[in-house]
Amino acid sequence: MENEAVTEGAATVPTGPAPQDIALGLFDEMLLFLEGLLRPWNAYQVVIVIAIFLAAHIAARILGPRWQDWLRHREGWPKWRMRAGVIVHRRMRLLMFVTLIWAVVLVMREVTWPSRSYLLGIIAELSSAWLVIAVVARFIGNRFLRSIIRTAGWVWVTVSILGLSDDAVALMDGIAVQLGQVRLSLWVIVQAVTILAVLFAAARFIAKNSATRIRKNPDISPSMQVLTVKAVQLSLYGAAVFIGLKAVGVDLTGLAFLSGAIGVGLGFGLQKVVSNLVSGIIILLDKSIKPGDVISLGETFGWIEQLGARYVSVVTRDGKEYLIPNEDLITGQVVNWSHTNAFVRLDIFFGTAYHDDPHKVRKVAVAAASSVDRVLSFRPPVCHIVGFGDSSVDYILRFWIDDPTGGLTNIRGNVYLALWDAFRDNGISIPFPQREVRMLGDDTGDTPDTASTGDK
CATH class of the missing domain: 3.30.70.100 (Alpha-Beta Plaits)
Structure with missing residues (x-):
C-alpha cells in the first residue's frame, strides 16, 4: 500500500499502514523463517554452524594465550596499535568463527547447490557484520553510548540481512509525534543518534591522534600546544554536531535564535564560567604559565599539571591537586618560579x-x-x-x-x-639566647651571687 499525505493547515502528515499492522507483518515473516529452519536441508546447516562454533571456541582457547603473550613483548608500539591487538584478543572466538564459517560457505558453494548453503551464508554475513560493529564500537569512549550503538547496529544489520529493513523503517517511522511544524519519528531519532555517535567517535579518534602529534612537536611551546589541541577538538566536535544534524534533516536556521538566547543566558547566569573560559584563552595566548611551571598563589605552591578550559590543575609536593579557576590566575598575584627560565x-x-x-x-x-x-x-x-x-x-x-x-x-x-x-x-x-640572673640577699651590702642560665 502506497503512502498518502493529508494536509492540515501548514503541516503535512504522512499516512500509511498502521504501526501495529507492520509489526504483525514482521512477526508473521519471523515465524515463516523459524519454520524454515525445521526443514531437513536447513537443519543440517544448523548442525554445521554449531560444529563451527565449537571449533572456533577451541581455537580461541588455544590461540588466545599465545596472542596475549606476543602482545606483552611488543614494546614501543603506539597506543592505538596495542588497543587494536587487545580488541583482537577479546574477539578471538568471533574472529575464528567468521573465518571458519566463510571457509565452509565458499567450499559448499563450489561442491553443492547454493540453496544447501543459503542459511550458512546468512549466518556468515551476520557474524561478519557483528564483528565489524564490535570493533568499530570500541572507538566510542562513553561506555553507555557504546552499548546503545552496538546493540542498535546489531539489530539494524540483522533486519537488513534478513530483508526486513523496509518494514522496520516503516514501523519506526510510524511511531512519531507532531511538534508544531516538525514531525519527530523514532526513525529520525535513531538516525540522529547513530550518525552523531559515529561522527563523535571519528572526531574523538582524529582529535586524540592530532593531540599526540602536536604534543610531540618540539617547535610548539607547551601553552600553544594546549591551545592548538583545544581548538582542534572544538572544531572537530562542532563539525560533527553540524554535519550530524544536517544529515538527518534538522533545520539549522533556528540556531540563530537559539544562539541569541544562549548569549543572553551566558551574560546573566554564566558570568563566572565565561570569565574562566576567556581567562583560559588569555593564559594560553600570552604564555604567562604553561604545563610544568612552578607557581605560588597565596598559600598554594606546586607545579602546573594541566591547563583546562575552566581551571588550572596545580599539584603540590604533598600530592594534593588544586583546581584553581583561570580567573584567579588573571586577577591575582601569581609567582611563577619558572616563567622566563628555571633559575x-x-x-x-x-x-x-x-x-x-x-x-x-x-x-x-x-x-x-x-x-x-x-x-x-x-x-x-x-x-x-x-x-x-x-x-x-x-x-x-x-x-x-x-x-x-x-x-x-x-x-x-x-x-x-x-x-x-x-x-x-x-x-x-x-x-x-642567654640571660643573666642575679640573686639578691636580705642584706643589700652583701655582694650578690650571680648565675647565668640559657634559654634554648
Whole structure:
C-alpha cells in the first residue's frame, strides 16, 4: 500500500499502514523463517554452524594465550596499535568463527547447490557484520553510548540481512509525534543518534591522534600546544554536531535564535564560567604559565599539571591537586618560579657566636652550600653579614638552583645540614639566647651571687 499525505493547515502528515499492522507483518515473516529452519536441508546447516562454533571456541582457547603473550613483548608500539591487538584478543572466538564459517560457505558453494548453503551464508554475513560493529564500537569512549550503538547496529544489520529493513523503517517511522511544524519519528531519532555517535567517535579518534602529534612537536611551546589541541577538538566536535544534524534533516536556521538566547543566558547566569573560559584563552595566548611551571598563589605552591578550559590543575609536593579557576590566575598575584627560565635563588639565614671569625664563617658557609648537589656551581653561593644580633652575628646565605620542580623545602634542609656539619668540623658555634640572673640577699651590702642560665 502506497503512502498518502493529508494536509492540515501548514503541516503535512504522512499516512500509511498502521504501526501495529507492520509489526504483525514482521512477526508473521519471523515465524515463516523459524519454520524454515525445521526443514531437513536447513537443519543440517544448523548442525554445521554449531560444529563451527565449537571449533572456533577451541581455537580461541588455544590461540588466545599465545596472542596475549606476543602482545606483552611488543614494546614501543603506539597506543592505538596495542588497543587494536587487545580488541583482537577479546574477539578471538568471533574472529575464528567468521573465518571458519566463510571457509565452509565458499567450499559448499563450489561442491553443492547454493540453496544447501543459503542459511550458512546468512549466518556468515551476520557474524561478519557483528564483528565489524564490535570493533568499530570500541572507538566510542562513553561506555553507555557504546552499548546503545552496538546493540542498535546489531539489530539494524540483522533486519537488513534478513530483508526486513523496509518494514522496520516503516514501523519506526510510524511511531512519531507532531511538534508544531516538525514531525519527530523514532526513525529520525535513531538516525540522529547513530550518525552523531559515529561522527563523535571519528572526531574523538582524529582529535586524540592530532593531540599526540602536536604534543610531540618540539617547535610548539607547551601553552600553544594546549591551545592548538583545544581548538582542534572544538572544531572537530562542532563539525560533527553540524554535519550530524544536517544529515538527518534538522533545520539549522533556528540556531540563530537559539544562539541569541544562549548569549543572553551566558551574560546573566554564566558570568563566572565565561570569565574562566576567556581567562583560559588569555593564559594560553600570552604564555604567562604553561604545563610544568612552578607557581605560588597565596598559600598554594606546586607545579602546573594541566591547563583546562575552566581551571588550572596545580599539584603540590604533598600530592594534593588544586583546581584553581583561570580567573584567579588573571586577577591575582601569581609567582611563577619558572616563567622566563628555571633559575631560582633561595635565601637562608643563620647566626654564629661573636667569638667566631666572620671571614672564616663566610668561607665555610659558601663551601658547605657548594657541596650540595642541586646548588649551581656556575652561579656560586654568596654569604653576607646582615646584622649584629643580641646573641649572634647574623648572616644570609644565597644560592641558585635550576630545578624548582624538585622542591624548595628539601634543598633548604640539605643546605642547613651541610652548614651544621661544616660548622662542627671547623669549631664554629651556633649560639642561643642567654640571660643573666642575679640573686639578691636580705642584706643589700652583701655582694650578690650571680648565675647565668640559657634559654634554648
